[in-house]
Amino acid sequence: MNNISIKKRYKSRSIIAQVAMxxxxxxxGNIHGGEIMKMMDNCAYVTAQKHCLQNAVTAAVDxxxxxxxxxVGNLITCTGTLIYTSRSSMLVTIDVVVECLKTGAVTCALTGxxxxxALDASGKPTPVSPLELKSDEDRKIFEEGRLRYEAIKARRKMVCKLQM
Ligand SMILES: CC(C)(COP(=O)(O)OP(=O)(O)OC[C@H]1O[C@@H](n2cnc3c(N)ncnc32)[C@H](O)[C@@H]1OP(=O)(O)O)[C@@H](O)C(=O)NCCC(=O)NCCS
Known part of the structure; x- marks a missing residue:
């Protein structure tokens, strides 16, 4: 695989890993949930920014x-996958896999x-390019993402109404 095809293959996915301290x-010895959520947020940011090549901020977590x-001592690996794009917003799924470095046991620890x-240089939401869908599986996941995104948006509207 040359550099260009590697970039295309991985542009909607990112992986970050660290040993729990x-x-x-x-x-x-239990790692605080917030520590892992911070790592997930960082991974979501990298995944989104790699797609839109602009600043990307977190609008909602679901x-x-x-x-x-x-x-402590576990290897934590976060994988971020872009599954849905709307106009300026992107839905990223994060899977956190944990490996015990003493036994080699691997478990799925968190999902979210x-x-x-995406924000432009003046900090305003700006359009992103649509996610490239190459297979029926991609299209199925995209549709599931769309349904989840619509549900999150509907919830936001309801909360905003309650606050008025
Ligand atoms: C996210 C943010 C940029 C949205 O700005 P806004 O003025 O509300 O802009 P809009 O209403 O035009 O929304 C822009 C897009 O974000 C989406 N969006 C905004 N808030 C959302 C929420 N709570 N849930 C889902 N989508 C949301 C909108 O649906 C819209 O999507 P689309 O362009 O794909 O249709 C703004 O609320 C913000 O800056 N929030 C703080 C973000 C931040 O700092 N995060 C770091 C952690 S504190």
Whole structure:
């Protein structure tokens, strides 16, 4: 694979990894949820920005679930995948996989969805290019993303009404 096709292949996906440190944990060695959510947010940002090549900010976070604990010394790997694009917003799914470096055991620890919005140089939402859909599977995931995104938007409208 040459450099150009590598860039195309990975432009809607990003992976970041780090070893969980004692400063991120409670006295029992469990990593704080917020530490991992920060990593997920960072991964969502990288995934969105790689697609739109503009500044991207988090507008909403949906359905973060903690499936299994993460401990000091575990290798945490976040994978961000862009699954849906609207006008200026992008829906990124984040999967967090944790590996125990003593036993080699791998578990899916967290999952979640992030709505990221592309901003222009003046900080205003700006259009992004549509996500390239190459297969029926891509189109199916895109449609699922669209439904989730619409549900998040509907919830936002309801909250805004309640606050008025
Ligand atoms: C996200 C933000 C840029 C949206 O600005 P806005 O003036 O509300 O702009 P709009 O109403 O035109 O929305 C722009 C897009 O964001 C989407 N959006 C904004 N808030 C959203 C939310 N809570 N959930 C889902 N989508 C949202 C809109 O649907 C729209 O999408 P589209 O262009 O694809 O149709 C603005 O609310 C903001 O700056 N928020 C703070 C972001 C931030 O700093 N995050 C870091 C963590 S604090």
């Amino acid at each position: 004692p400063t991120q944990a409670n006295p029992a 359905e973060i679930e903690f499936h299994s604990p993460v401990y 969805f992030f709505v990221m919005v």
